[in-house]
Amino acid sequence: MKILIINAGSSSLKYQFMESEGGQVFAKGLCERIGIDGRLTHKVPGREDVKQDIPMPTHGEAIQAVLDIMTDPEKGVIRSTDEIAAVGHRVLHGGMAFTESCIIDDKCIEAIKKCIPLGPLHNPANLMGIEACQKIMPNTPQVAVFDTAFHMTMPPKAYIYAIPYEYYEKDDVRRYGFHGTSHRYVSARAIDLLGNPEHSRVICCHLGNGSSLSAVVDGKCVDTTMGLGPLAGFPMGTRSGDVDATILEYLMGRYGYDIKEMLNILNKKSGVLGISGVSSDFRDLDEAAAKGNARAQLALDKFAYEVRKFIGAYASAMGGVDAIVFTAGVGENSTDMREHICQGLAYMGVEMDPEKNKVRGREADVSAAGSRVKIFVIPTNEELMIAMDTAELCKK
Ligand code: AMP
Numbered sequence: 001m002k003i004l005i006i007n008a009g010s011s012s013l014k015y016q017f018m019e020s021e022g023g024q025v026f027a028k029g030l031c032e033r034i035g036i037d038g039r040l041t042h043k044v045p046g047r048e049d050v051k052q053d054i055p056m057p058t059h060g061e062a063i064q065a066v067l068d069i070m071t072d073p074e075k076g077v078i079r080s081t082d083e084i085a086a087v088g089h090r091v092l093h094g095g096m097a098f099t100e101s102c103i104i105d106d107k108c109i110e111a112i113k114k115c116i117p118l119g120p121l122h123n124p125a126n127l128m129g130i131e132a133c134q135k136i137m138p139n140t141p142q143v144a145v146f147d148t149a150f151h152m153t154m155p156p157k158a159y160i161y162a163i164p165y166e167y168y169e170k171d172d173v174r175r176y177g178f179h180g181t182s183h184r185y186v187s188a189r190a191i192d193l194l195g196n197p198e199h200s201r202v203i204c205c206h207l208g209n210g211s212s213l214s215a216v217v218d219g220k221c222v223d224t225t226m227g228l229g230p231l232a233g234f235p236m237g238t239r240s241g242d243v244d245a246t247i248l249e250y251l252m253g254r255y256g257y258d259i260k261e262m263l264n265i266l267n268k269k270s271g272v273l274g275i276s277g278v279s280s281d282f283r284d285l286d287e288a289a290a291k292g293n294a295r296a297q298l299a300l301d302k303f304a305y306e307v308r309k310f311i312g313a314y315a316s317a318m319g320g321v322d323a324i325v326f327t328a329g330v331g332e333n334s335t336d337m338r339e340h341i342c343q344g345l346a347y348m349g350v351e352m353d354p355e356k357n358k359v360r361g362r363e364a365d366v367s368a369a370g371s372r373v374k375i376f377v378i379p380t381n382e383e384l385m386i387a388m389d390t391a392e393l394c395k396k
Contacts (some may be wrong), residue, residue: 001391002026002083004070004384006063007090008129010121011035013062016383017070017077017084020391023384026077027070031062038062042069050075059128063136086141087133088390089384090181091126093119094146096172101149101389104130104142112144118172118228141255144391150180153220158317161227175232177204177214177224179328182380186327187216189378193365194323201318203311206380207337209237209280210327214306215314223317225310229268234306235299241306242272246348275299282330282337304340311341315348323374326351332379333360342375 002023007014016028038056043049050069056062070076070084078084093362095115100292102108109130116123126144133142159175160168167173183204188204202216212233214224225233225241234241248262257265273280274356276299278288288296315321326338335357342352347370357366359377367375 001085001387002078003387004066004084004087005090005132005386005390006087006129007229008059008125008126008132013059013066013129015066018383018387020384020387023381023387025383029066029069029270031047031056031065034059034062038065039119040065040069042066042075044075044077047075059125059132060135063129063132064117067136073259081137081140084137084140086143086390086394087137088143088145088386089126090147090386091135091144092122092147092178093176094144094152095176096152096174098144098149101143101145101386101393103393104134104144108144108286118176141390141394144377145181145385145386145389147178147180148176150184151175151177151214151221151224154222154224158223165246173228175220175224175227178211178226178230179210179212179214180221181365181385182206182327183212183216183221183224185385186212186325186368186378186380187221188219189217189363190323190325190374190376191376193376194374197322200323201315201321202323202325203314203318203321204325204327205307205311205331206328207307207326207331207334210239211236211307211309211328211330213314215318222312231263233301235271235275237282237389238268238273240266240274245377248256272299272303275302281335284337286334288355300337300340303336304343307341308343308345311345311350312348321348321350321373323376325376325378327378327380332377335359338366338375338377350375 003020011034013031018025027044032039034056037384038054040052040054054065067081070078092349093115097111186204187202191200194200200218204214206212210230212224212226215222232242252262257262276285276296278284278296285296285300289300328338338357342350351368351371352366352375353368364377366377
């Protein structure tokens with residue numbers, strides 16, 4: 001089935017048009033500066049990229065621009081929008097309402113709206129994308145795929161916070177976790193690579209600009225590092241990861257920050273950027289560290305150290321581990337970071353082959369011969385997961 005995938009942000013919208021079986025990508029692109037002016041970048045494999053300035057006051061004009069270019073006789077890939085069998089939307093927060101993907105109807109939209117307090121930045125933007133598609137393609141089925149859904153199998157001891165229980169009961173405060181579509185995709189692929197054993201314990205390391213780990217037993221998530229929101233876990237590009245809440249009170253008192261300013265610091269100015277003062281981009285950090293920048297090196301050391309700590313914690317939580325998966329920008333591409341993280345893990349049967357580890361952006365088993373734990377590099381494919389879910393629900 002040919003599926004259009006939409007990932008709507010507040011001022012941008014990514015799209016990909018692909019085949020749900022096999023994953024062939026026909027076209028993909030990005031609308032930027034929605035609500036400001038509007039710019040479209042459209043990519044078709046084997047052709048030159050198209051860049052156009054198109055007014056996009058709202059997400060409606062952005063979706064229309066995507067459909068116009070997709071059906072353009074020269075730049076397009078289809079003759080009419082009838083060739084789009086269904087639309088799959090990436091939605092950030094499904095709260096406790098969504099344990100899996102669902103066909104979008106009025107009830108689903110109401111439930112996504114109810115999750116806005118949990119995902120105040122993303123859910124409204126995701127809804128704008130959905131509403132724009134419904135208006136322009138009223139007869140095309142739409143599916144919502146949630147970043148949180150895969151983690152809903154976590155047991156209460158993993159998702160409960162040790163704060164008064166009433167905040168869980170009355171206000172839905174709990175660990176949700178994110179990057180679920182990626183964790184689902186790479187953990188399923190790892191289980192395939194392990195030969196589909198009856199029992200499997202996989203640790204997925206999604207290491208990109210945003211990063212999270214998940215512990216997956218027999219294909220089901222039992223723990224993950226992100227929390228109610230995506231700020232939790234270990235340091236990321238610009239996010240702090242877990243911090244002692246006392247720091248908030250201390251800095252807010254010293255500098256007179258309000259909570260918005262404080263959270264902006266933790267979300268946008270922290271992580272490896274905050275430690276290094278150089279960049280949130282791991283390639284820049286590698287370069288600076290190689291030239292002797294001690295803080296860039298400290299940021300890389302801190303990142304690897306915290307990921308390694310969570311690997312140990314999740315192996316304990318699962319009573320062992322059969323495979324560790326590296327995915328996303330850093331996980332798929334950085335030979336050095338993978339090696340750094342796996343250093344010193346031989347005691348738990350994790351042994352890397354440095355030669356095999358010299359791989360970038362393609363699937364590989366990088367564990368040493370005889371390593372008890374397999375180490376896989378598996379490029380994530382969230383779009384394919386969304387397309388597969390969308391096709392399956394539409395067929396039903
Ligand atoms: P993502 O959010 O998954 O797109 O990942 C983005 C991150 O991947 C950025 O911090 C990049 O620096 C990082 N990245 C991409 N390629 C490499 C590479 N070859 N070595 C180190 N980091 C990389």
